[in-house]
Amino acid sequence: MAATARRRLLIVSPRHGYRNLWALKEVGLLMGKKVATVPLALPVLAALTPSSWDIRLVDEEMEAVPFGDRFDLVGITGISTNVTRGYEIGDAFRAAGIRVVMGGPYVSTRPDEALLHCDSVVIGEAEEVWVPLLADLEANRLQPTYRAPRLPPPELVPVPRWDLVDTRQVLGLNVQVSRGCPHRCEFCLVHTMYGRKPRYRPIDVVAEEIRALPVKNLSFVDDNLTAWKPYAKDLMARIKPMDVQWSGLASIEVTRDPSLLRDMAEAGCMSLVLGFESLDPAGLAEAHKTQFRVDEYEAAVTALHKAGIHPIGAFVLGFDSDTPASFDRVRDFALRTGSSYLMMNVLTVFDGTDLERRISAEDRRIPLPPEFLNGLFPTKVSEGMTEREVFDHFLDLLGQAYSWGDLRQKARVAFGHGGFSRKPTGSPPLWEKVRASWRLVRAYLFSRDPDQRGLFLDLFRMGRSGTIRMEYAAHYLLMALALTGYVDRHVRDREELWRRYQAARRGVAPS
Numbered sequence: 195m196a197a198t199a200r201r202r203l204l205i206v207s208p209r210h211g212y213r214n215l216w217a218l219k220e221v222g223l224l225m226g227k228k229v230a231t232v233p234l235a236l237p238v239l240a241a242l243t244p245s246s247w248d249i250r251l252v253d254e255e256m257e258a259v260p261f262g263d264r265f266d267l268v269g270i271t272g273i274s275t276n277v278t279r280g281y282e283i284g285d286a287f288r289a290a291g292i293r294v295v296m297g298g299p300y301v302s303t304r305p306d307e308a309l310l311h312c313d314s315v316v317i318g319e320a321e322e323v324w325v326p327l328l329a330d331l332e333a334n335r336l337q338p339t340y341r342a343p344r345l346p347p348p349e350l351v352p353v354p355r356w357d358l359v360d361t362r363q364v365l366g367l368n369v370q371v372s373r374g375c376p377h378r379c380e381f382c383l384v385h386t387m388y389g390r391k392p393r394y395r396p397i398d399v400v401a402e403e404i405r406a407l408p409v410k411n412l413s414f415v416d417d418n419l420t421a422w423k424p425y426a427k428d429l430m431a432r433i434k435p436m437d438v439q440w441s442g443l444a445s446i447e448v449t450r451d452p453s454l455l456r457d458m459a460e461a462g463c464m465s466l467v468l469g470f471e472s473l474d475p476a477g478l479a480e481a482h483k484t485q486f487r488v489d490e491y492e493a494a495v496t497a498l499h500k501a502g503i504h505p506i507g508a509f510v511l512g513f514d515s516d517t518p519a520s521f522d523r524v525r526d527f528a529l530r531t532g533s534s535y536l537m538m539n540v541l542t543v544f545d546g547t548d549l550e551r552r553i554s555a556e557d558r559r560i561p562l563p564p565e566f567l568n569g570l571f572p573t574k575v576s577e578g579m580t581e582r583e584v585f586d587h588f589l590d591l592l593g594q595a596y597s598w599g600d601l602r603q604k605a606r607v608a609f610g611h612g613g614f615s616r617k618p619t620g621s622p623p624l625w626e627k628v629r630a631s632w633r634l635v636r637a638y639l640f641s642r643d644p645d646q647r648g649l650f651l652d653l654f655r656m657g658r659s660g661t662i663r664m665e666y667a668a669h670y671l672l673m674a675l676a677l678t679g680y681v682d683r684h685v686r687d688r689e690e691l692w693r694r695y696q697a698a699r700r701g702v703a704p705s
């Protein structure tokens with residue numbers, strides 16, 4: 195490597211072997227975009243890189259990996275669902291004589307496995323090790339692992355280099371305000387990887403980052419955006435004039451604070467993921483989720499609807515204490531409260547979690563390739579139900595909860611509270627609206643499902659009477675179309691999915 199030449203860095207997010215419902219690819223496609231979001235690690239790492247490097251960012255969900263080009267270093271990020279592809283990419287670049295470094299939550303917990311496919315692994319957060327790693331590379335003394343001596347102070351988290359991403363192809367951009375979570379849910383990696391004391395980035399920096407974003411549709415990827423109330427209130431006040439639309443994750447604690455909810459709605463909050471996890475106290479106890487009671491959930495959902503914010507109820511199915519009735523309870527709760535958006539996952543054993551330690555010690559872990567750790571398949575032997583029962587009940591629940599009949603009933607409840615008559619923020623370009631509305635009208639009115647047609651007409655009437663704004667009706671119809679498309683495919687492919695899972699368990703590649 196010549197000392198004076200500019201060096202070339204490629205950072206890749208590999209395509210996913212299995213794509214989660216909430217990756218929202220279908221929503222992006224319906225809106226004429228290639229993807230819903232691009233992983234934040236790409237523009238963050240780029241921002242940490244010294245200016246002597248030329249940087250190319252590639253999200254393989256959007257574009258092909260440039261295997262034929264020359265780079266001085268290739269960085270690969272990923273989680274369980276795309277790490278296998280990451281290993282293939284690492285192998286290919288190394289075969290071409292290019293150094294490869296990997297990072298992200300999955301390889302941070304399995305560095306030895308990753309080192310079979312790359313030259314170096316960054317364990318944990320990169321802010322304090324990335325520049326030393328690049329210096330080591332240039333001095334030809336790259337180490338196999340880099341681990342930060344501490345959780346980096348939040349001031350070191352840089353403003354992401356979104357200028358290196360073709361954001362015209364992306365529906366929304368990610369923003370991270372804080373890292374870490376005080377709770378200790380047994381299945382979650384966050385408190386072990388990012389610590390239990392949330393670290394907040396300076397609010398001036400965050401506000402300026404948001405103001406300068408080229409896309410006004412955002413996702414806050416914080417595990418609890420509203421944990422520190424004064425910060426959350428200040429943030430809302432600052433982004434309110436920016437005319438953005440956004441979604442985020444929060445604890446149900448926020449729903450007890452109507453004034454904060456109102457600030458959030460006025461600042462452009464469209465939806466909020468709430469980690470309900472289970473409707474059974476035994477399930478919550480098993481998950482070590484002790485901070486809330488099940489009987490608070492219903493009021494939490496109603497509070498959000500009244501504020502004109504869609505709750506996205508996050509549920510985990512497949513606890514040892516779960517029975518078929520636990521699955522039915524989730525559907526009934528959703529119908530009763532009008533919760534259309536559900537983020538449901540089968541309890542998954544990830545490396546590095548407290549759950550993994552317990553289940554491994556009890557010899558109940560089901561060994562699977564990492565892409566099967568995706569929230570659809572059982573990854574442990576359960577006490578109450580067989581794997582096939584968990585899988586079937588999960589897919590049944592998914593299919594029912596996203597059926598047109600359920601969605602229609604839930605829309606009536608949710609929109610009936612009147613919260614969605616509020617003025618929406620953000621103004622997507624006209625062509626997006628036109629494209630979306632023509633597709634919507636065609637898909638709904640020509641549908642053979644009476645509830646799908648009925649939903650369209652219900653919302654149209656509510657829009658005409660002023661119960662909801664047409665923008666929210668259109669948005670809901672678009673989301674429903676995308677989500678049901680995804681779910682229908684999975685329910686239809688049930689036997690094929692099960693066959694692949696069984697083959698993976700036996701350690702054979704599916705034919």
Ligand code: B12
Pocket residue numbers: 210212213214215216217218231232233234235238239268269270271272273274275295296297298299300303316318319320321324368370374381382383384388415416417539542544545567568569570
């Ligand atoms: C936002 C998010 C999503 C979004 C992703 C949107 C997108 N495209 O970006 C959605 C909702 C789609 C999603 C889905 C899933 N997710 Co998710 N998600 C997150 C979340 C909340 C934030 C991720 C983020 O943006 N972080 C910010 C970036 C900057 O942090 P980072 O990626 O860790 O990067 C830092 C370091 O890791 C390191 N680093 C990362 N990559 C690299 C690469 C190199 C070369 C180097 C040097 C360093 C490096 O440097 C960065 C700066 O310090 C995390 C939890 C969390 N708090 O991080 C879970 C998390 C990543 N998700 C997780 C999982 C499991 C999933 C799902 C499988 C669903 C499920 N069953 O739970 C699906 C599958 C994804 C899919 N495509 O289908 C797990 C991953 C566990 C694992 N071992 O892989 C996490 C950690 C949550 C958890 N509870 O444990 N997710």
